Amino acid sequence: MNDRVLIEQAIAHYAEGGTAGDPQRVALAFDPSASMQFIKEGGLQTVPIARFFTDFIKPGVMQQRTVRIETIDITGSAASAKVVIDYATHRFTDYFNLLKIDGKWLIVSKIFHRSELAPQTKSYV
Numbered sequence: 605m606n607d608r609v610l611i612e613q614a615i616a617h618y619a620e621g622g623t624a625g626d627p628q629r630v631a632l633a634f635d636p637s638a639s640m641q642f643i644k645e646g647g648l649q650t651v652p653i654a655r656f657f658t659d660f661i662k663p664g665v666m667q668q669r670t671v672r673i674e675t676i677d678i679t680g681s682a683a684s685a686k687v688v689i690d691y692a693t694h695r696f697t698d699y700f701n702l703l704k705i706d707g708k709w710l711i712v713s714k715i716f717h718r719s720e721l722a723p724q725t726k727s728y729v
Contacts, residue, residue, distance in 0.1 A: 611702060612676070625666060670689070695718070
């Protein structure tokens, strides 16, 4: 398999595991030393990825969302990916840095931004 397909498989563990509320599946996408960073109340927050699995993923709870890979950029053993996750009221835009470690692509860092989506209005004909 080519590198792009292998990266897509790693991201699928993240996306499908998150949708299914399966932190063990999500963990397959990450190097154990990975971290997640984001801005909260104006300040930088850094979270070890193990805390992401326990604090941000609700085990067994299916999420109503859509996930799509927007970009993947690969240079040798390094890659980056942009993934967009849409919920009914908000969107997460995730940026992943991945490394090919012992022949396996793993996410080594995740940053994200959350944005609110405009309420959907129903059209009646």
